[in-house]
Amino acid sequence: MPTEEKFDAIVVGAGPAGSAAACTMARAGLSVVLIERGEYPGAKNVMGGVMYGRMLADVIPTFPADAPIERVIVEERVWITTADSAVTVGHKTAAAPSGIPNAFTVLRAKFDRWFASKAEEAGALLVPATVVEDVIIRDGKVVGVRTGRADGDLYADVVVLCDGVHSFLVKKAGLQSREIEPHEVALAVKEIIALSPEVIQERFNVGEGQGVTLELYGDVTQGMGGYGFIYTNRESLSVGVGALLSHLMRTKITPYALLEHVKQHPLVQPLIAGGQVVEYLAHAIPEGGYKAMPRLYGDGVLVAGDAAMMVNGVHREGSNLAMTAGR
Ligand SMILES: Cc1cc2nc3c(=O)[nH]c(=O)nc-3n(C[C@H](O)[C@H](O)[C@H](O)COP(=O)(O)OP(=O)(O)OC[C@H]3O[C@@H](n4cnc5c(N)ncnc54)[C@H](O)[C@@H]3O)c2cc1C
Structure with missing residues (x-):
């Protein structure tokens, strides 16, 4: 041998x-x-x-x-949406991000x-x-x-x-x-939307190197279990949505159509306006x-x-x- x-x-x-x-x-x-x-x-x-x-x-x-950190998170926002409005809650810190950041985007x-x-x-x-x-x-x-x-x-x-x-x-x-099984896994899709750092900072009201997480519930998932998200990178936004596979099968809504629905929300539109989609990605998330x-x-x-x-x-x-x- x-x-x-x-x-x-x-x-x-x-x-x-x-x-x-x-x-x-x-x-x-x-x-x-x-x-x-x-x-x-x-x-x-x-x-x-x-x-x-x-x-x-x-x-x-x-x-x-030396880690390739995009932005250190200084604010976490949650929106519970209707078709044209949202109840918003969140947390913001003014603490200078020194040492080990609590959360960051990559x-x-x-x-x-x-x-x-x-x-x-x-x-x-x-x-x-x-x-x-x-x-x-x-x-x-x-x-x-x-x-x-x-x-x-x-x-x-x-x-x-x-x-x-x-x-x-x-x-x-x-x-x-x-x-x-389909109820044990979510299907998530995401676009990376390029925007200049200055535009991101102005729209999300943060300084250089600082970032925001925004998670969206309610109308955006059209009755399915899941949520949408917008995370700020240095010069792009990660914009995505995920829903349980069993719910996507039941509603026959495609993940792509669901993401378009999130992007069309009147409160989301101003955040992504003028951005250019540079990547489209899809992946499963085990949620059993x-x-x-x-x-x-x-x-x-x-x-x-x-x-x-x-x-x-x-x-x-x-x-x-x-x-x-x-x-
Ligand atoms: C759209 C989306 C958004 C998410 N957002 C977040 C978030 O904000 N925060 C968070 O913490 N998690 C998030 N997650 C979940 C997170 O991505 C995963 O939980 C995490 O990546 C799991 O890490 P892992 O190393 O177990 O698996 P993976 O990251 O999937 O890595 C598995 C690796 O194995 C390799 N591989 C697979 N099969 C083989 C093979 N046969 N031979 C050799 N190599 C192989 C793959 O190429 C891959 O590199 C998100 C997931 C998705 C889909």
Whole structure:
């Protein structure tokens, strides 16, 4: 038998869960390979995206120095909408954002690349553009993964599955046997709308580097469970909406039409006017909660993040729980 390439740990997926796991294990002196199907980490990833500082600081305490933060959040707004009005509540702070920011926006294509580079700095081997197609099981124990590359079998004492929502590897590893049901997953769509920093600051009434989150409930989701959002980036807005898949199936409203409905709201229009759509993205969010989670471990295998249904949709806590679970 040819010599097997063996590591202490294989991590599948370089999203927030995977990079946190790889970083933590590499720092502890383990040999770690981090496998990502995208051309680079973040190439295929979608998120609103607001992150919380404490969870990231638990993995990278010095992150404010060089993380690709778009804007530090100084105001959180919630609108409960009718067709042409909204009840608004929110929180605003005048505290100067120093040290670890409470919350901030990121663009995942930049953030994931940076986060994975931290795992590499810690000693993990990043292997991008490589799909893990299966787990290798011997005598009931997961001992490695099969990738799409020639001679692509890799072995390790533990395989950590961080491959996101609808993980088929979780099933192959025997951690879950059933399919995720439509009421356990939301479908979210998002546009990145380019606007100049000055226009964003004026429209949202914030200073340079400061940002706002705006979440919209009520009429905007046309009776479905879900919400719309507008998050400020440095020179763009993330504008999106998500609703439970079962509700989209019932109403037969397409996610694209739902997003157009949000954008047409008369209170939203002035915020996005004149902006240019530079990206359109769609992705599922696992929202089945505790009871829908798979088994979190098996012999030689662990699962973290979206692959384990670790999302609290109401608190927009997907990436944060993923980082914490990965760590
Ligand atoms: C529109 C939208 C808005 C959101 N907004 C927020 C927000 O504001 N704040 C927040 O905290 N969360 C938000 N979320 C949720 C958040 O994006 C996820 O919870 C988070 O990305 C989960 O991280 P993860 O590492 O578990 O999975 P992912 O980020 O999905 O990463 C999985 C990685 O695994 C890779 N991969 C998958 N399969 C394979 C394979 N077979 N082989 C190799 N690589 C593989 C993927 O390419 C990907 O890089 C949002 C989600 C959506 C869709």
